[in-house]
Amino acid sequence: MPMVSELSPAVRLHQVTKVFGDPRAGTVALRAVTADFAAGSFTALMGPSGSGKSTLLMCAAGLTRPSSGVVQIADQRIDNASESALTRLRRDRISFVFQHFQLIDSLTALENVLLPARLAGRRVRSGDALELLDLVGLAERTGHRPAQLSGGQQQRVAIARALITRPTVLFADEPTGALDQSAGAEVLELLRGLCAARGTTVVMVTHDAAAAAAADRVLLLLDGVLVDELRGATVGEISDRVLVGR
Numbered sequence: 001m002p003m004v005s006e007l008s009p010a011v012r013l014h015q016v017t018k019v020f021g022d023p024r025a026g027t028v029a030l031r032a033v034t035a036d037f038a039a040g041s042f043t044a045l046m047g048p049s050g051s052g053k054s055t056l057l058m059c060a061a062g063l064t065r066p067s068s069g070v071v072q073i074a075d076q077r078i079d080n081a082s083e084s085a086l087t088r089l090r091r092d093r094i095s096f097v098f099q100h101f102q103l104i105d106s107l108t109a110l111e112n113v114l115l116p117a118r119l120a121g122r123r124v125r126s127g128d129a130l131e132l133l134d135l136v137g138l139a140e141r142t143g144h145r146p147a148q149l150s151g152g153q154q155q156r157v158a159i160a161r162a163l164i165t166r167p168t169v170l171f172a173d174e175p176t177g178a179l180d181q182s183a184g185a186e187v188l189e190l191l192r193g194l195c196a197a198r199g200t201t202v203v204m205v206t207h208d209a210a211a212a213a214a215a216d217r218v219l220l221l222l223d224g225v226l227v228d229e230l231r232g233a234t235v236g237e238i239s240d241r242v243l244v245g246r
Contacts, residue, residue, distance in 0.1 A: 009036035009072075010168050010201040011060050016069030016079075018055050018224075023067060029055040030066070031224040037169070040199040042192055044212035046242055047221035053205050054173065056221065060203060061094055061171045062086045074168050091120045094169045095162035099177035101154040103146040103161075109133060110142040113161045124164060132160040135197075136190055152183025159190060163200070170194070172204040176211050188214040209238040 018030040030052045037043055037060075045053040058064040059071055062078045071079040073093055078086060095116075103112045110129055117124040133142050136156040146154050155175060162170055172191065176184030188211055194200045195216075204215065212218045213235045220228040220241060228241060 010039040010041075010074055011037040011203065012070070012072040013056075013060060014070040016056075016059055016066045016071060018052075018059055018064070019067045029224050030059065032069070033221075033224075033226050035219060035226060037201055037203055039168075039201055040195050041217070042195045042202045042215045043204065044215035044218045045203065045205045045221065046207065046209075046212050046218055046238070048242070050223075051221040052224040053221050055224075057171055057173060057203060057205050061096070061169075062089055092165065093167055094171060095165060095167040097155070097158050097162050097170060097172040097175045099174035101146070101151075101158045101178075103154055103157060105146050108143050108145055109138060109149070109157045109160075112146075112157055113164055116161060117164050120165070122165070129160070129164060132163050133157070135163075136160045137186075150183065151179050152186055155179060155183070155187050156190060159187070159194075163194070163198075167200065169201045169203060172202060174206055175204060176206070176208065181210075184208075184211065185214075209235045209242065212238050 013033055013035050016030055016033045019026045019028050021027055033056060045056055047053045059066045066079050069079065070077060073089065078089060104115065107115065110133065113129040113132055114124060130142060133139055136159055138153060138156055141149060141153060176187055179187060191202050192214055195202055206212050213233065218230040218233060218238055219226055230238060230241060
């Protein structure tokens with residue numbers, strides 16, 4: 001089955017293979033994976049432990065180089081880019097949200113959102129950060145520190161922080177993994193809204209079928225191979241397909 005979107009991709013992987021260790025006898029994490037991620041789309045990557053989903057995310061985001069194949073973000077090839085070019089890319093075009101929120105305890109929500117831009121030496125108005133905190137539903141919590149916020153609120157601050165540089169792509173690694181069901185659902189709804197309202201492309205690794213069902217599509221990996229693509233699937237259908245994949 002082809003894994004290619006009809007829309008112009010924000011991220012493209014072509015025949016991407018990743019081997020850890022000896023190229024001839026090492027661990028093969030990805031095997032000739034080809035996938036497109038359309039601008040403004042929301043894709044979930046699923047598969048059992050060791051299936052390659054996190055490695056796929058890392059290759060797509062330029063955090064690790066593939067052993068072979070091509071990776072592009074917004075038509076810029078990154079698999080063979082210099083370290084300085086990758087640094088600029090990560091600063092200007094992509095952002096990350098992780099399972100653990102990684103907020104600075106001593107900073108307010110507003111200060112946490114502004115931090116990445118300031119560390120990059122970019123001029124960003126406080127008003128831009130305030131707009132983002134309003135977008136994620138925290139307009140009344142701008143002066144609160146992480147300890148004064150719930151887990152779901154902290155993750156929303158982390159999402160606002162990821163958006164301050166206006167990234168082309170937001171990579172999310174288990175963004176609801178540390179949240180209860182209600183808070184997780186709010187975060188997923190927020191991610192869906194970002195795709196629709198801002199045209200942000202979201203690529204999310206998750207082990208949770210309920211989280212994956214919030215995405216436009218699910219890509220299923222098994223032993224480093226992209227084995228299926230699901231669109232509009234229910235939680236039950238995703239769970240069943242993952243179990244069959246195991």
